[in-house]
Amino acid sequence: MIELNLDPMAALRKRQGEQCFETENYVSSPPALWIIDETNACWTLGFNPGEAPSGEFAFNVLRDGINTGVFASRIERRNGRIRCFTKDGWKVWNGRFWF
Amino acid sequence: MAREYNVGGGGLTLANQAVTLAFINPAATQGFEVLRAWCGQTGTATSAQQRVQFNTQVTAFPTLTSATPSKTKFNDPASAITGGTAGAAGTAGINASAEGAGTKTVVTHDTFNNLNGYLWVPTPRELIVMGAGIASGFGFHLPVAPGSLTNWQVGVTYGEIG
Numbered sequence: 001m002i003e004l005n006l007d008p009m010a011a012l013r014k015r016q017g018e019q020c021f022e023t024e025n026y027v028s029s030p031p032a033l034w035i036i037d038e039t040n041a042c043w044t045l046g047f048n049p050g051e052a053p054s055g056e057f058a059f060n061v062l063r064d065g066i067n068t069g070v071f072a073s074r075i076e077r078r079n080g081r082i083r084c085f086t087k088d089g090w091k092v093w094n095g096r097f098w099f
Numbered sequence: 100m101a102r103e104y105n106v107g108g109g110g111l112t113l114a115n116q117a118v119t120l121a122f123i124n125p126a127a128t129q130g131f132e133v134l135r136a137w138c139g140q141t142g143t144a145t146s147a148q149q150r151v152q153f154n155t156q157v158t159a160f161p162t163l164t165s166a167t168p169s170k171t172k173f174n175d176p177a178s179a180i181t182g183g184t185a186g187a188a189g190t191a192g193i194n195a196s197a198e199g200a201g202t203k204t205v206v207t208h209d210t211f212n213n214l215n216g217y218l219w220v221p222t223p224r225e226l227i228v229m230g231a232g233i234a235s236g237f238g239f240h241l242p243v244a245p246g247s248l249t250n251w252q253v254g255v256t257y258g259e260i261g
Contacts, residue, residue: 021144021214031209033139033216045220047103047135047171047256056222073220 028076035077039095043075043082051087058087070098103134104168104178106191107254115244119161119195120253124236125229126189128261129179133227135256136239139216142249147213150242153206153227155235159199160185163192171256179259186236193253203238213245216252231261 023035035043045059050071052058058071061084070091072084082093091098106121113120120138125131136153165182168191183190186199206227211217221227229237239255 023215027215029215030218030220031211033137033218035215045218057220059220 023077025077025079028074030074035075035082037077037082038080045072045075053085053087063093068093068098101172102175102178102259103171103256104175104180104259105171105254105256106166106168106180106193107137107252108164108166108193109252111194111251111253113194113241113245113248113251114196115248117198117240117242117244119156119163119198119238119240120251121166121191121193121239121255122156122161122163122186122195122236123180123191123229123255123257124160124186124188125231125233126179127232129189130231130233130260131180131229131257132260133221133229133237133255133257135218135220136254137216137218138239138241138251138253140213140245140247140249140251142251143247144214145246147246148210149213149217149245151209151211151217152238152240152242153219154203154238154240155206155229156186156199156203156238157201157235158186159201160187160236161192161195161199161238162186162197164194164196166191166193168257188232188236194251203240204235213247228260 046062048060056073058073061068061072072086075084165184167182168178
């Protein structure tokens with residue numbers, strides 16, 4: 001039996017090489033796996049569950065695989081900005097922190 | 100939550116056919132619920148839409164690359180589901196090279212853009228539960244071959260129940 005040491009977490013880290021692109025506006029994750037912003041940062045949901053909006057699961061929000069300090073049920077790119085839906089409603093990333 | 104595990108792989112080259120990306124078959128005494136599934140590719144920058152399905156399949160199961168479930172909580176014991184190439188009960192595998200003759204029953208159909216990838220996270224009542232000892236395995240399946248076959252990432256997170 002062949003056991004491959006493949007990396008299922010590759011999608012959570014910053015992508016490299018020629019296939020980087022900028023995600024269009026109004027794309028939401030989920031159902032998208034990742035969102036690539038204008039700085040080439042890769043946004044996705046992590047595996048740690050946290051306080052969630054009613055009726056949904058929420059997970060830590062990762063930027064290039066690093067926690068950004070909030071739990072959200074979805075991440076969205078709108079008008080060139082990254083925002084996420086948390087138990088406190090929508091939060092917008094200003095390049096350094098959520099507000 | 101505990102006893103949650105990932106089955107998946109990265110940098111995969113898929114067969115040029117409909118392909119089961121991941122297949123997990125519950126053990127005789129250990130069921131699971133599907134908590135998350137994802138796939139994406141970095142093989143092409145050309146945008147295309149891609150169909151995807153969740154399904155169940157009875158024997159004969161797909162022929163797979165063995166994938167040992169990895170823990171997400173490192174104090175947990177190893178999963179009762181182990182890596183296997185035949186899709187048999189209590190085993191998991193990825194990137195099928197043959198689909199097997201067993202009937203597939205589609206649970207959900209969906210579509211995604213290949214540049215954005217696909218992430219499925221259920222709301223609490225949408226959890227897909229595979230009970231212990233049932234005759235079917237759970238498949239994460241591309242029903243048509245993607246335009247670009249290289250550099251795929253795929254994963255399924257499940258939680259053991261019972």
